Amino acid sequence: xxxxxxxVILTLIGLGPLATLSIVFxxxxxxxxxxxxxxxxxxxxxxxxxxxxxxxxxxxxxxxxDIFVYLSELNFSLLSLTILMALGWxxxxxYLNIDAPGKAKVYAIHWVIFxxxxxxxxxxxxxxxxxxxxxxxxxxLSGGGKTQIIIGSLVFYVIMYYVGVLLGTARFAxxxxxxxxxxxxxx
Amino acid sequence: MYKxxxxxxxxxxxxxxxxxxxxNNCMPEFELAKPSSIIQSTSSNNTxxxxxxxxxxxxxxxxxxxxxPGQNNLYVNVIDDLQQIAENVGSKTYYHSFGSINKPxxxxxxxxxxxxxxxxxxxxxxxxxxxxSKIHLPFKDAKxxxxxxxxxxxxxxxxxxxxxxxxxxxxxxxxxxxxKKGKSVGxxxxxxxFNGTIFDIPxxxxxxxKYTEAKKRPFYIIIIGDQxxxxxxxxxxxxxxxxxxxxxxxxxxxxxxPILQNLNNKxxxxxxxxxxxxxxxxNFKFEYLKDTLPIYKFDIRNKSKSIKFKIxxxxxxxxxxxxxxxxxxxxxxWSSKEIKCSKINEDDWKKDKRVxxxxxxxxxxxxxxxxxxxxxxxxxxxxxxxxxxxNIYAEKPGNASEExxxxxxxxxxxxxxxxxxxxxxFKTLNLTKIMKILNSVANDEFQPTLIxxxxxxxxxxx
Numbered sequence: 085x086x087x088x089x090x091x092v093i094l095t096l097i098g099l100g101p102l103a104t105l106s107i108v109f110x111x112x113x114x115x116x117x118x119x120x121x122x123x124x125x126x127x128x129x130x131x132x133x134x135x136x137x138x139x140x141x142x143x144x145x146x147x148x149x150d151i152f153v154y155l156s157e158l159n160f161s162l163l164s165l166t167i168l169m170a171l172g173w174x175x176x177x178x179y180l181n182i183d184a185p186g187k188a189k190v191y192a193i194h195w196v197i198f199x200x201x202x203x204x205x206x207x208x209x210x211x212x213x214x215x216x217x218x219x220x221x222x223x224x225l226s227g228g229g230k231t232q233i234i235i236g237s238l239v240f241y242v243i244m245y246y247v248g249v250l251l252g253t254a255r256f257a258x259x260x261x262x263x264x265x266x267x268x269x270x271x
Numbered sequence: 272m273y274k275x276x277x278x279x280x281x282x283x284x285x286x287x288x289x290x291x292x293x294x295n296n297c298m299p300e301f302e303l304a305k306p307s308s309i310i311q312s313t314s315s316n317n318t319x320x321x322x323x324x325x326x327x328x329x330x331x332x333x334x335x336x337x338x339x340p341g342q343n344n345l346y347v348n349v350i351d352d353l354q355q356i357a358e359n360v361g362s363k364t365y366y367h368s369f370g371s372i373n374k375p376x377x378x379x380x381x382x383x384x385x386x387x388x389x390x391x392x393x394x395x396x397x398x399x400x401x402x403x404s405k406i407h408l409p410f411k412d413a414k415x416x417x418x419x420x421x422x423x424x425x426x427x428x429x430x431x432x433x434x435x436x437x438x439x440x441x442x443x444x445x446x447x448x449x450x451k452k453g454k455s456v457g458x459x460x461x462x463x464x465f466n467g468t469i470f471d472i473p474x475x476x477x478x479x480x481k482y483t484e485a486k487k488r489p490f491y492i493i494i495i496g497d498q499x500x501x502x503x504x505x506x507x508x509x510x511x512x513x514x515x516x517x518x519x520x521x522x523x524x525x526x527x528x529p530i531l532q533n534l535n536n537k538x539x540x541x542x543x544x545x546x547x548x549x550x551x552x553x554n555f556k557f558e559y560l561k562d563t564l565p566i567y568k569f570d571i572r573n574k575s576k577s578i579k580f581k582i583x584x585x586x587x588x589x590x591x592x593x594x595x596x597x598x599x600x601x602x603x604x605w606s607s608k609e610i611k612c613s614k615i616n617e618d619d620w621k622k623d624k625r626v627x628x629x630x631x632x633x634x635x636x637x638x639x640x641x642x643x644x645x646x647x648x649x650x651x652x653x654x655x656x657x658x659x660x661x662n663i664y665a666e667k668p669g670n671a672s673e674e675x676x677x678x679x680x681x682x683x684x685x686x687x688x689x690x691x692x693x694x695x696x697f698k699t700l701n702l703t704k705i706m707k708i709l710n711s712v713a714n715d716e717f718q719p720t721l722i723x724x725x726x727x728x729x730x731x732x733x
Contacts, residue, residue, distance in 0.1 A: 139624045140625075140651065141621030224652070
């Protein structure tokens with residue numbers, strides 16, 4: 085049990101830096117930065133289809149609050165999923181039946197499948213938010229903006245997950261996680 | 272004190288009511304397009320108007336008066352009756368003949384119009400050029416006295432040389448003036464038996480030939496006057512003479528105002544004009560704003576395809592006229608992020624910059640407008656309330672009459688070959704050209720006309 089708690093703590097440590105960034109971003113979005121804030125300018129210039137908006141008689145300021153809410157909710161979902169999946173793997177790794185030297189490598193396939201499910205879930209969420217018409221703000225995004233959101237979020241949350249599981253995987257199962265066995269013994 | 276309080280209360284109630292009404296109206300501020308004036312000259316008392324009948328006295332007309340065995344002589348019957356009809360239409364009827372000159376016909380000679388003798392020239396051979404018909408002369412008279420109704424009976428056999436330059440302008444100038452005054456020109460072509468000589472058929476070499484073998488040939492009754500009278504005369508003739516399935520006749524109305532009416536004026540736009548998609552949609556409501564602007568209110572999904580709006584052509588286009596070849600749509604789209612009417616402020620309405628939103632299409636009987644076919648409902652943001660206002664204009668007149676009379680027309684260049692084929696049914700020289708000329712004069716006078724204005728007020732759902 086102590087080992088599991090240790091794994092959870094290590095996972096949270098691994099997730100920490102990027103999760104903090106994500107939380108800061110979510111809080112910023114909820115706080116609705118002003119039109120002159122860099123983030124507002126960036127969103128207006130790079131994510132929103134301002135030409136189409138102008139055709140409709142709107143401008144960026146008319147829709148930016150919708151975008152803030154949209155991005156905060158999207159990142160909240162992705163962050164929650166990443167934390168849950170990273171913690172899930174770290175705890176699960178303690179229950180892998182590794183009873184002989186070298187057997188941990190066999191469980192790499194478990195990690196690959198688990199990670200594949202995570203990536204698929206992240207991609208699914210991103211697809212749902214950017215390609216379906218489930219959210220009103222989605223219509224204001226440009227094609228390039230959507231690509232940025234999809235690729236950026238995917239890379240960001242996969243790295244966050246990876247760092248989390250890298251540190252949090254049970255010591256005896258580290259060989260199943262890519263490069264985890266290269267960690268110093270203190271971890 | 273009491274009176275002042277009461278007055279204040281009334282003002283307050285009126286003010287509150289007008290505010291509530293504005294909110295309930297749920298629409299941006301806009302100006303309604305002014306209906307174009309549809310000038311259709313109509314006189315209050317038709318019976319006080321004179322009627323002038325002009326008979327083409329050229330020798331080629333003589334063949335209509337002589338019966339052709341086995342063929343129905345409509346000329347004699349129609350002309351006989353035309354005099355009767357004319358006398359019913361106006362207060363007094365004046366008869367004239369025209370050929371190389373225009374002269375009145377004495378009352379005792381009117382009955383001779385349907386006899387061959389009327390077309391025989393009794394003067395000297397130089398003075399007696401009775402193969403020419405100067406059709407512009409009656410038009411000139413009509414221009415000088417536009418109050419009357421003018422009926423011209425002719426074979427409309429005009430050479431190309433009569434349809435160019437100065438001779439042409441002698442015809443087009445008075446016609447322009449007539450059309451400008453809101454008058455129209457009705458042309459009834461009747462295929463009748465013919466037993467005589469057709470003179471002046473042009474040849475390739477530049478000369479002319481005669482033809483005597485024709486058994487049938489069309490003649491034309493041209494009526495210049497108000498549309499109402501033209502229709503009356505036409506109706507009478509059709510009902511009395513063209514009842515046999517074998518009777519061939521054609522009709523067209525040359526007018527600069529082929530538009531019958533503006534549909535808003537008589538509240539002729541209803542729920543039936545728009546597709547079921549709208550009338551069966553959630554929260555559908557149809558109403559007239561200030562008795563003028565029909566508004567369709569509804570909720571619709573953004574996945575829906577275009578909204579069809581249909582107008583019957585009989586409701587907007589004068590029957591028998593050239594019709595309209597091109598319709599134009601002027602539209603404006605506003606959107607509001609706030610969808611509840613009670614919460615929408617004037618500033619919430621944003622005007623869309625796109626103007627090419629809907630497309631008109633027409634067939635023989637209907638004008639169909641695909642609303643939101645160019646800018647589709649998918650291309651506008653859902654989750655908003657939209658107010659879409661559309662003005663439908665008749666932009667360009669049609670040329671239906673050219674098509675109607677095409678089969679009875681022969682060009683100068685083809686006349687000799689056609690005659691060489693010994694045709695039984697002889698065609699009219701340059702008829703299509705004449706129609707084209709008349710149409711182009713009418714089209715010059717045509718003004719784009721507002722047919723209808725309507726609005727959609729809808730909530731676009733995802």
